[in-house]
Amino acid sequence: MDMKSTKGSPILADSVPINKSRLGIHSSLLPCSQSGTSFTTAVPSIPRKKPGKLDDVCSNGWLDAMKSSSPPRKKVLKDFNFVELVPDDAEAAYESWKIRYPSALNCFQTISSRARKRKLVVFLDYDGTLSPIVDDPDRAFMSNDMRRAVRNVAKHFPTAIISGRSRDKVYELVGLTELYYAGSHGMDIIFPAKDMVSRNDLNYVKSTNKEGKEVNLFQPAREFLPMIDEVFMKLVETSKDIPGAKVENHKFCASVHYRNVDPDSWPVIAQYVHDILKDYPRLRLTHGRKVLEIRPVINWDKGKAVEFLLESLGFSNCDDVLPIYIGDDRTDEDAFKVLKKKNYGYGILVSAVTKESNAFFSLKDTSEVQDFLESLVKMAQVDARKHGRSPKPSDYDTD
Numbered sequence: 001m002d003m004k005s006t007k008g009s010p011i012l013a014d015s016v017p018i019n020k021s022r023l024g025i026h027s028s029l030l031p032c033s034q035s036g037t038s039f040t041t042a043v044p045s046i047p048r049k050k051p052g053k054l055d056d057v058c059s060n061g062w063l064d065a066m067k068s069s070s071p072p073r074k075k076v077l078k079d080f081n082f083v084e085l086v087p088d089d090a091e092a093a094y095e096s097w098k099i100r101y102p103s104a105l106n107c108f109q110t111i112s113s114r115a116r117k118r119k120l121v122v123f124l125d126y127d128g129t130l131s132p133i134v135d136d137p138d139r140a141f142m143s144n145d146m147r148r149a150v151r152n153v154a155k156h157f158p159t160a161i162i163s164g165r166s167r168d169k170v171y172e173l174v175g176l177t178e179l180y181y182a183g184s185h186g187m188d189i190i191f192p193a194k195d196m197v198s199r200n201d202l203n204y205v206k207s208t209n210k211e212g213k214e215v216n217l218f219q220p221a222r223e224f225l226p227m228i229d230e231v232f233m234k235l236v237e238t239s240k241d242i243p244g245a246k247v248e249n250h251k252f253c254a255s256v257h258y259r260n261v262d263p264d265s266w267p268v269i270a271q272y273v274h275d276i277l278k279d280y281p282r283l284r285l286t287h288g289r290k291v292l293e294i295r296p297v298i299n300w301d302k303g304k305a306v307e308f309l310l311e312s313l314g315f316s317n318c319d320d321v322l323p324i325y326i327g328d329d330r331t332d333e334d335a336f337k338v339l340k341k342k343n344y345g346y347g348i349l350v351s352a353v354t355k356e357s358n359a360f361f362s363l364k365d366t367s368e369v370q371d372f373l374e375s376l377v378k379m380a381q382v383d384a385r386k387h388g389r390s391p392k393p394s395d396y397d398t399d
């Protein structure tokens with residue numbers, strides 16, 4: 001296993017062609033809508049090896065990354081959902097951390113005065129940003145209030161969801177047709193393309209959506225589909241005896257969740273994944289919140305997806321665009337980095353604990369994300385009134 005693959009940085013694709021004969025499993029066996037497939041799923045039998053030496057995952061840093069991959073939390077029941085709370089002793093550290101990553105709510109005036117001179121484009125991660133982190137990924141629902149806030153934002157500004165989940169799954173969870181969607185960490189983008197027909201690239205695909213409308217897709221990891229299916233099945237098979245483990249197929253990537261696995265079994269699950277990946281040098285591993293993410297080794301991530309969408313929306317090389325990206329996870333750092341490097345937007349990290357980040361601002365949790373989105377809507381309403389474009393109350397979704 002290439003140790004560099006644990007660092008989460010994009011690595012350029014190698015030029016080795018996929019050995020399709022090695023794959024052996026037809027992708028139609030596992031459609032992408034099967035995200036959330038658990039260990040109990042029936043799969044063709046794949047010989048299961050015992051995990052290799054557990055030392056591998058200790059020495060390459062996987063275990064440390066797994067242990068630190070999500071903040072500690074106390075669970076309380078609120079609106080039928082779990083919310084995260086910060087332990088008291090971390091509060092002081094958090095307050096001083098906010099000097100480096102100021103609250104986007106406290107600094108809303110700074111943001112709005114810049115936004116007023118530019119075209120705002122809003123990018124939103126899903127899990128941990130629009131929906132609170134919960135134990136069961138299949139029950140990570142966003143509240144109706146949050147959905148309303150996102151819908152109202154999209155009435156004023158181009159708005160995109162960029163998620164590690166499959167595009168179909170995140171669309172099903174968000175349920176708003178007026179947004180742009182990028183699934184599989186940006187490797188599956190639905191986008192408005194004026195010039196797509198002229199693009200001579202196999203990654204561009206014309207398709208139809210559920211309403212039968214023509215849509216444009218950009219899928220830079222298309223060739224990896226059979227490989228991801230194959231690895232997904234191996235992951236399901238190898239981890240099915242580990243209580244609490246869950247494997248998801250996100251079409252262009254796969255996830256192995258260990259949030260509900262006894263920490264004593266984390267080294268075992270890590271070693272299983274490590275052993276499987278040894279046979280797939282064209283796949284790499286990144287760490288999410290109590291989840292191991294397996295994805296193609298291509299130079300594509302959420303940051304590239306942001307650049308791609310800005311270009312598709314006609315904002316490339318625009319000085320007057322202000323992209324705002326809100327996310328909570330390590331994979332969102334790729335997008336924060338792009339905004340920071342280009343120095344033309346704001347990354348906003350959602351975190352209730354101190355974390356190193358490339359974001360500019362912070363928000364504590366999903367309820368602050370909702371407040372922030374509602375503030376953007378109010379700002380747009382005030383501006384519309386000032387310019388004599390008073391929106392009718394019926395233009396907005398309210399209670």
Ligand SMILES: O=P(O)(O)OC[C@H]1O[C@H](O[C@H]2O[C@H](CO)[C@@H](O)[C@H](O)[C@H]2O)[C@H](O)[C@@H](O)[C@@H]1O
Pocket residue numbers: 125126127128132133134135136137138140162163164165248255257259288289290291293329331
């Ligand atoms: O990019 P995102 O939209 O943030 O997706 C990242 C991963 O989110 C999901 O897992 C996370 O949220 C779950 C539900 O709250 C939680 O149980 C899990 O521990 C978190 O890692 C999703 O299930 C993953 O497949 C995504 O990659």
